[in-house]
Amino acid sequence: MPNTLGQSYLQTSPWKKNLFDGKVVFVTGGAGSICRVEVEALVLLGANAAIIGRRKDVTEKAAEEIGQLRPGAKVIGIGGVDVRDVKSLASAVDTTVGQLGRIDFVIAGAAGNFLANVANLSANAFKTVVDIDLLGSYNTFKATFDELRKNKGHIIFISATLHYTGLPMQVHASAAKAGVDSLMRTLAVELGPLGIRSNAIAPGPIAGTEGMDRLSGKNDPNRFNRIPLQRYGTTTEIADATVYLFSDASSYITGTVTVVDGGSWQTGSVT
């Protein structure tokens, strides 16, 4: 299945075409496989978007391609931004508000990860992943806070299921994502009175993503045995969870993690 949404999403999804007219989404990691499809769904449903990334060419190309999905859509790509640097994020927010007028929705999706056992993981390697995944998520919130407050917005963090069990080779990312869940919950409590919602999505084994390409045993005939729904998920299924959470259908939901994993973690499996 191609990792991009076409116009058919508007016919096959349960959502209304103009659901997000007038809304603007600010996304870190938006050129990556999961976040890109989330943005595509929001843009197809009427939103404008700013995609934030480290690599300028990749980020700008993704923005240009996503912008072509809907006539009149405004999608900007802001490259050269590292989520570990809150000042560069603040500058991206200024550019977004300057060009698109506002920010209603935020997806904190930028992540860094690799497989390494603790014996081979340096202190700096651990810090690097925690800095990208956890500090980067905080910085993304911090930089967008004024816009979220002004527009009674909603922030979605991209979490994981790695930390629900003790997963070898992932001590750095598991610790970081546990922190992301905690950050998300605290923001829900502190910011609820301001009308800001804070939630997370935890993708499980999703086909065609960078994580799965690096983690999964693609040719293993038993690869679905420990997935209760007996298949990998799709990026469209992550997009649909995102649309639901940003829509008014979830207006009383904050402080939650939506796990989109076919039931995998219940069996102790993340791939």
Ligand code: HXC
């Ligand atoms: C052990 C490693 C390592 C590896 C890097 N390091 N790769 N240690 N095994 N495979 C160590 C380095 O030696 C260094 O420690 C420290 O980590 C920092 O490395 P840098 O290359 O200087 O960091 P940086 O350039 O900031 O790059 C960050 C990165 C990189 C996380 C290492 O992979 C990256 O930018 N990734 C972005 C894309 C990405 O990872 N996406 C995955 C998302 S998918 P020393 O001690 O030598 O200084 C996902 C789902 C799960 O999250 C995927 C599971 C694999």
